[in-house]
Amino acid sequence: MTHTNYRLVKTLLLLFLGIWLVFTLFPLYFMIVTSLKPVEEINRMIPTFWPQTMKVNNYAGIFADPGSLKSLVDSVIVSVTNTALSLFLGTLAGYALARWIRGVIGENLAFWILSNRMFPPVAVIIPMFFLFDSMPWGTDSYFSLIVLYLVFNLPLATWLMMVFFRDAPRELEEAAYLDGYTPFRAFFKVTLPLVFPGMISVAMLCWIFAWNEYLFANLLTGTTVKTFPVHIPTFTLGSQTLWNLVMAFSLVAMLPPVILFIILRRYMVRGLSLGVVKG
Amino acid sequence: MARLELDQVCKGFDRPILDRLSLTVEEGEFFVIVGPSGIGKTTLLRCIAGLEVLDAGRIIFGNKDVTRVPPYRRNAAMTFESYALYPHMTVFENIASPLRARKVDRATIEKSVMDVARLLRIEQLLDRRPHEVSGGQKQRTALGRTLVAKPDVFLLDEPISHLDAKIRHELRRQFHTLQELRRVATVYVTHDYAEALSLGDRIGVMGDGGLVQVGSARDVFERPSTVFVARHLGQPTINEIPCRLSNAGGQLTAQSAAGGFSFAVGGPQRALLENTQGDVLIGIRPQHLRVVNGSSTGQVAEALVEAFEALGATGVLIAETGGVALTVLTSPEDDFEPGQPVRLALDVDQFLYFDPAHGRNLQG
Numbered sequence: 001m002t003h004t005n006y007r008l009v010k011t012l013l014l015l016f017l018g019i020w021l022v023f024t025l026f027p028l029y030f031m032i033v034t035s036l037k038p039v040e041e042i043n044r045m046i047p048t049f050w051p052q053t054m055k056v057n058n059y060a061g062i063f064a065d066p067g068s069l070k071s072l073v074d075s076v077i078v079s080v081t082n083t084a085l086s087l088f089l090g091t092l093a094g095y096a097l098a099r100w101i102r103g104v105i106g107e108n109l110a111f112w113i114l115s116n117r118m119f120p121p122v123a124v125i126i127p128m129f130f131l132f133d134s135m136p137w138g139t140d141s142y143f144s145l146i147v148l149y150l151v152f153n154l155p156l157a158t159w160l161m162m163v164f165f166r167d168a169p170r171e172l173e174e175a176a177y178l179d180g181y182t183p184f185r186a187f188f189k190v191t192l193p194l195v196f197p198g199m200i201s202v203a204m205l206c207w208i209f210a211w212n213e214y215l216f217a218n219l220l221t222g223t224t225v226k227t228f229p230v231h232i233p234t235f236t237l238g239s240q241t242l243w244n245l246v247m248a249f250s251l252v253a254m255l256p257p258v259i260l261f262i263i264l265r266r267y268m269v270r271g272l273s274l275g276v277v278k279g
Numbered sequence: 280m281a282r283l284e285l286d287q288v289c290k291g292f293d294r295p296i297l298d299r300l301s302l303t304v305e306e307g308e309f310f311v312i313v314g315p316s317g318i319g320k321t322t323l324l325r326c327i328a329g330l331e332v333l334d335a336g337r338i339i340f341g342n343k344d345v346t347r348v349p350p351y352r353r354n355a356a357m358t359f360e361s362y363a364l365y366p367h368m369t370v371f372e373n374i375a376s377p378l379r380a381r382k383v384d385r386a387t388i389e390k391s392v393m394d395v396a397r398l399l400r401i402e403q404l405l406d407r408r409p410h411e412v413s414g415g416q417k418q419r420t421a422l423g424r425t426l427v428a429k430p431d432v433f434l435l436d437e438p439i440s441h442l443d444a445k446i447r448h449e450l451r452r453q454f455h456t457l458q459e460l461r462r463v464a465t466v467y468v469t470h471d472y473a474e475a476l477s478l479g480d481r482i483g484v485m486g487d488g489g490l491v492q493v494g495s496a497r498d499v500f501e502r503p504s505t506v507f508v509a510r511h512l513g514q515p516t517i518n519e520i521p522c523r524l525s526n527a528g529g530q531l532t533a534q535s536a537a538g539g540f541s542f543a544v545g546g547p548q549r550a551l552l553e554n555t556q557g558d559v560l561i562g563i564r565p566q567h568l569r570v571v572n573g574s575s576t577g578q579v580a581e582a583l584v585e586a587f588e589a590l591g592a593t594g595v596l597i598a599e600t601g602g603v604a605l606t607v608l609t610s611p612e613d614d615f616e617p618g619q620p621v622r623l624a625l626d627v628d629q630f631l632y633f634d635p636a637h638g639r640n641l642q643g
Contacts, residue, residue: 169361169363171359171361171363172363172365172366174328174330174350174359174363175357175359175363175364175365175424176365176376176380177329177330177349177350177351178328178330178350178351178353178355178356178357178377179351179376179377179380179424179428180351180352180354180377180380180381180428181351181380182351183351185380186351189376190365193367194366194367
């Protein structure tokens with residue numbers, strides 16, 4: 001490629017990226033702007049792209065409302081517990097599938113586990129409701145959501161952890177056996193640290209799913225337990241929607257995933273297997 | 280400290296790898312197993328270490344039957360061909376790992392690791408991680424991890440095969456001098472015959488199914504039990520010439536199948552082969568052929584040069600006589616042109632005779 005050609009391609013690429021950035025970031029921008037407007041300004045026919053009157057007290061309103069705060073707490077309880085369970089069970093199951101259950105049985109079992117994620121959730125929504133309704137803890141409880149989200153997160157966690165464990169060299173475990181570690185101790189001393197970055201990624205994926213889930217949460221819970229995606233629609237009143245509060249609350253709910261992702265990013269991309277084999 | 284005993288060990292995957300293999304390695308002995316790639320050398324080590332479950336047979340350390348003992352209770356130490364260093368631990372932690380597994384106290388660990396590191400000259404690397412050190416240093420770390428464990432049996436799987444020639448020689452010298460290795464039974468696996476001949480108190484040549492020949496370096500090199508052993512030991516490779524023996528008037532003659540190359544069988548082999556008629560496979564090591572000028576007392580063959588390689592310390596000549604291409608070891612100062620006629624002196628006493636059907640050495 002000639003020099004001019006290269007510059008042309010680079011310019012076009014930057015142009016494309018610019019357009020793409022505007023396309024993806026504009027909704028976010030508009031959310032932020034809307035969260036700072038008073039309701040009257042939002043309802044104008046010609047929208048304003050910069051608030052004429054800044055109203056920071058939308059945020060104050062969110063934090064003053066006990067319902068909003070409780071929904072965030074509920075979301076934290078459900079998502080964190082579910083993530084912990086998914087990660088714990090998924091890691092053990094993934095290890096078993098990667099190391100001990102081999103051949104045709106292992107392959108089919110692994111595929112079956114993953115296939116649990118393939119059906120559209122709407123297909124089971126009504127059976128799920130009746131199933132949970134017949135349980136002693138009922139539909140409207142932390143437990144029901146935590147267990148229900150396992151249906152979606154556990155296959156994902158199991159499958160991903162299985163892949164990470166398969167990539168972790170078996171020889172390292174064998175070296176640990178020869179050092180005198182029992183399989184149980186070798187797993188914690190050698191194998192688990194190797195897949196640690198993978199566990200962080202899996203935890204993030206599970207947690208974001210549980211944090212954002214709306215469909216089942218809306219169907220099963222809403223009174224005793226109310227996660228934030230279920231709480232957002234309550235800003236819709238009979239006559240109008242309080243978009244400023246919706247946006248302010250959504251932005252608050254977005255913060256934890258964004259912050260966590262920024263903190264954990266470096267684990268999610270790091271491959272610890274570097275330097276295991278001879279160079 | 281113990282001797283290592285293998286009794287009728289069998290192991291196979293989709294095909295048999297080890298077939299009723301029996302072997303005793305004495306306490307303090309350095310036993311080298313040499314053989315081509317993929318023949319099952321590593322499988323044998325893994326069986327001894329307990330990483331593979333035997334199909335049949337017994338493994339005994341000292342006087343304890345460990346056949347059913349899991350690897351973490353066997354007290355065998357093994358270096359892996361890939362080194363298998365823990366990437367998330369420092370060199371120090373890697374070496375300390377067997378002691379930590381045994382819950383040794385901190386001060387003792389510190390001291391033992393430092394001793395081993397000093398011995399292997401890696402004490403300046405202890406804080407680094409495996410991916411920050413060179414191949415030779417990784418190998419020393421892996422070796423350190425096995426030395427520190429004070430095991431009953433040392434198992435070394437191609438420990439230096441993948442290193443540069445210079446480091447390989449340095450480490451080879453170190454294997455000679457490491458007293459730690461001389462106190463227990465050591466099994467060392469390699470595909471490099473020079474490594475085997477140099478290091479082994481005894482050498483086992485591995486072929487299909489198990490050990491084809493076990494003996495000292497001299498034994499296996501000079502008196503190979505089969506043509507497989509002869510072929511595998513020695514560089515350049517031994518010349519193999521299918522011949523026919525005929526006894527005409529008290530004169531035992533070997534003639535190549537194509538007919539162009541023949542010599543009178545002499546030396547100690549003569550008496551032995553006196554009654555043998557028919558086909559034999561003759562093995563001639565390249566150093567048992569010499570290029571001579573003018574007349575020679577022994578038997579000679581006229582040949583034409585095909586190619587010549589000067590390899591620094593030696594020269595390798597390929598010469599053709601009567602339809603047979605012979606590899607001859609010469610000196611590097613020689614200079615041969617392709618097509619040039621040469622006279623080869625045959626060191627007939629040193630020739631090896633094999634059964635063409637099974638490859639068995641007819642003299643042994």
